[in-house]
Amino acid sequence: MKIPSCRTTTARVKRQRLLALLSLLVLSGLLAWSSLVWSSAVAPLGVNPQRTPLSQLESGLRRVPAHISEFTPVSGPLALPKCGSIRPPEALLTPDPLLPADDHEVPVRVSFIVGSDGHVHSAFVLDGADPGEDEALLRAVRQWRYRPALCNGVPTDSEARVRFSIR
Numbered sequence: 001m002k003i004p005s006c007r008t009t010t011a012r013v014k015r016q017r018l019l020a021l022l023s024l025l026v027l028s029g030l031l032a033w034s035s036l037v038w039s040s041a042v043a044p045l046g047v048n049p050q051r052t053p054l055s056q057l058e059s060g061l062r063r064v065p066a067h068i069s070e071f072t073p074v075s076g077p078l079a080l081p082k083c084g085s086i087r088p089p090e091a092l093l094t095p096d097p098l099l100p101a102d103d104h105e106v107p108v109r110v111s112f113i114v115g116s117d118g119h120v121h122s123a124f125v126l127d128g129a130d131p132g133e134d135e136a137l138l139r140a141v142r143q144w145r146y147r148p149a150l151c152n153g154v155p156t157d158s159e160a161r162v163r164f165s166i167r
Contacts, residue, residue: 070161083151089114089158090147097140099133108164110137114146116155126161137164 069091112123123141128134141162149158 085150085152087150089118089149089160091144092118092147093143093145095140095143097136099136105165106133108134108137110141110162110164112141112160112162114148114158114160116148116157118146118148120144120146121157 106129107127108129109126110123111126113121115121120142123138125134125138148155150156
């Protein structure tokens, strides 16, 4: 049996590397070519040419009138010490939800907890309109942010009730 010389082994390794490099170049060229063909032939993902323009959709929306908020401290029996100095939560970000226009007026009340972190927790509808509008209101309320209530200078949870007048 003949043992291959170092030259033939080196030549074989060089040939294999060259073939691997060429196959990578060909493959990347094919991928680039196919992406060009597909991008010109097919509409980009997420684009619907038959979609209603936003300007038409916006004309059907209305702003809900400003909401009225009422705050009360959350405390169970002996859960919190008596507060000598109380500061209610301060609204930082409370945009009104956008709802479809409607002809009749419906009062809606939402209750939630403003946590000591300023986020809205446990939001639910007390008196509602229809389930679709109620869910849109809850989605908006859950995004609201507050400066938390203070009890003797310490951030604390407080209950909030908000009234919306939907027209």
